[in-house]
Amino acid sequence: MPSTDRARESRPDTGLFQQELLTLMVRYQQADAGAADELVRLLNPVLSRYFYALGGSTGPVDDLLQECWLRLHRARRSYRPGEPVLPWVLAIARHTRVDQYRRWQRSSGRESNIDLMAEHPSADPRVPIENRLRADQILALMDGLPEGQREVLIMLKVGGMSVEDVARATESTAPAVKQKAYRAYQAVRRALGLKNDRGEGSG
Amino acid sequence: MKCADVDLLLGEGIEPAEFRARPEVRGHMDTCPRCAALLSWSLAPLPVPREDERAAERIRAMLHADLKPVAPVPPVWVAAAGACCVAAIIGGLSAWGVGVRGWNALTGAQPLLLGALFLAAILAAAASLHESIRPGSRRRVAPLAPVALIAVGFPAIVASLFPFAPTGDFVADGQGCLIAGAVLSAMAAGASYAFARLGYSTNGARTGVLTAAFSSAVAMLALQVSCPDLEAVHLLVWHGATILISLAAGYGAGRLRAA
Numbered sequence: 001m002p003s004t005d006r007a008r009e010s011r012p013d014t015g016l017f018q019q020e021l022l023t024l025m026v027r028y029q030q031a032d033a034g035a036a037d038e039l040v041r042l043l044n045p046v047l048s049r050y051f052y053a054l055g056g057s058t059g060p061v062d063d064l065l066q067e068c069w070l071r072l073h074r075a076r077r078s079y080r081p082g083e084p085v086l087p088w089v090l091a092i093a094r095h096t097r098v099d100q101y102r103r104w105q106r107s108s109g110r111e112s113n114i115d116l117m118a119e120h121p122s123a124d125p126r127v128p129i130e131n132r133l134r135a136d137q138i139l140a141l142m143d144g145l146p147e148g149q150r151e152v153l154i155m156l157k158v159g160g161m162s163v164e165d166v167a168r169a170t171e172s173t174a175p176a177v178k179q180k181a182y183r184a185y186q187a188v189r190r191a192l193g194l195k196n197d198r199g200e201g202s203g
Numbered sequence: 204m205k206c207a208d209v210d211l212l213l214g215e216g217i218e219p220a221e222f223r224a225r226p227e228v229r230g231h232m233d234t235c236p237r238c239a240a241l242l243s244w245s246l247a248p249l250p251v252p253r254e255d256e257r258a259a260e261r262i263r264a265m266l267h268a269d270l271k272p273v274a275p276v277p278p279v280w281v282a283a284a285g286a287c288c289v290a291a292i293i294g295g296l297s298a299w300g301v302g303v304r305g306w307n308a309l310t311g312a313q314p315l316l317l318g319a320l321f322l323a324a325i326l327a328a329a330a331s332l333h334e335s336i337r338p339g340s341r342r343r344v345a346p347l348a349p350v351a352l353i354a355v356g357f358p359a360i361v362a363s364l365f366p367f368a369p370t371g372d373f374v375a376d377g378q379g380c381l382i383a384g385a386v387l388s389a390m391a392a393g394a395s396y397a398f399a400r401l402g403y404s405t406n407g408a409r410t411g412v413l414t415a416a417f418s419s420a421v422a423m424l425a426l427q428v429s430c431p432d433l434e435a436v437h438l439l440v441w442h443g444a445t446i447l448i449s450l451a452a453g454y455g456a457g458r459l460r461a462a
Contacts, residue, residue, distance in 0.1 A: 031272040040262050049249045062258040069262045075403030077273040078337050087339030095338070095405040139250060157249050163215060168339045171405070181214030189210065189241055 017042070017160070021085035029076055040069070046086070046158055047093055053139055053154045054097060068096040086161055087168035094151070094169065141191050149184035152177055204231040209238045213245050276402045279333045286329035289394045290321075290421045293387055297425035301383075304431040313433075316360050321424040324352040328417035332395065335410045336402025346409050349416040354446055357423060358439055365435040377441035380430055384445030387425045391418035392453070404461075411457020412450060419449035 021042065027035035044065065051064045071092050079088050142150050148170075155166040163181070167174045204227045212222065222228060223242070232239045277285075298306075306314065328349035334340045395414040404410040422445050430442070 029273050031270045033267055036266045037263055044259055048252050052252045053249050061252050062255055073266055077275055078402035080275050091338035178214045182210050185210040185213045
């Protein structure tokens with residue numbers, strides 16, 4: 001069961017959070033067990049949110065977390081001290097999820113449906129806006145976005161990542177990330193039934 | 204400010220507090236409930252699944268069980284210097300075994316352009332490979348750059364600077380170069396693979412191709428040093444085949460490893 005209150009509580013104060021991660025990663029590379037524990041405590045909510053928001057259908061979040069931590073641990077020397085930690089973590093998380101997704105697709109033969117947004121109940125203009133903005137609808141709305149746009153939105157919302165950090169994590173460029181985010185917000189606007197000042201749902 | 208500007212600003216990934224504090228944003232939000240609603244949506248935290256403390260404990264135990272100090276991947280200049288050393292060693296071995304008749308036979312702009320091409324390809328491949336094995340790193344060198352340099356640059360230089368006048372036994376002479384090129388490329392690929400293992404690749408095929416771009420550039424350099432046959436068709440077919448074989452092998456090995 002999702003807990004948005006806890007998510008709000010654990011929403012990191014970006015600058016301090018990232019600075020703390022930098023220090024902890026260096027200590028983790030030096031085999032400091034305390035730093036490893038602290039990293040697990042700080043990064044687990046970020047990773048959980050990322051995996052959960054991108055769809056638990058590829059397997060339980062706990063399994064993805066465990067697999068991701070195994071990879072992070074094996075890959076820890078690939079982190080260069082002084083570089084931002086979150087793009088490194090989320091690039092590996094992304095890779096973990098993609099691998100899991102491929103395995104899941106091979107085993108189930110199912111395909112994802114990315115055209116759900118238009119049919120989503122939150123697009124119904126008769127429903128008041130405040131009811132359309134319930135936290136549990138955040139993910140439901142995102143489900144209808146194309147994979148790339150959804151991932152960019154989630155990364156921007158997870159851990160207060162900058163566009164540059166998202167570009168690093170997704171092996172993309174900052175302009176491409178901005179473009180995806182722009183399109184995603186327009187799609188969200190449309191899905192929420194919020195036309196813009198030109199009367200266009202899509203902007 | 205218009206609604207489209209709000210979408211653009213939201214896409215910039217600006218801190219929520221900073222975003223809300225902007226006077227033009229505040230002014231627009233006061234008069235536009237639609238954008239206020241969109242902003243509320245964008246600022247709402249993502250739900251997080253219930254934390255399983257036992258799962259977290261398992262992760263901690265797993266990390267503690269294998270907690271050894273590790274040295275981070277060396278900086279890019281070390282990778283570049285290492286790549287040049289590997290090229291010098293393999294080129295030197297080739298020259299020691301077969302001689303430097305090939306390089307001595309080059310005239311005019313040929314040694315300058317070929318040397319610059321091989322050096323650029325080797326450095327670009329080293330830098331791109333260095334980025335490729337560090338997840339979340341900034342991409343400064345496009346992975347396609349070293350591949351394009353060697354796969355397009357070499358035929359272009361050969362076609363423009365070398366004579367088309369086949370001499371001797373085209374196949375017998377060429378086969379020797381092809382085998383030597385493949386062996387030299389395999390040696391360089393081994394060194395490159397050892398370096399790639401220091402990091403973590405999120406894209407096996409790309410890492411394989413970059414390894415191959417590096418190894419084929421080194422092999423081409425070594426072949427150019429030793430092979431005295433400077434006829435264009437020989438260079439394009441038999442030396443060029445080293446590039447194709449290396450890239451195909453690198454891509455295949457990368458895909459296989461990723462799978």
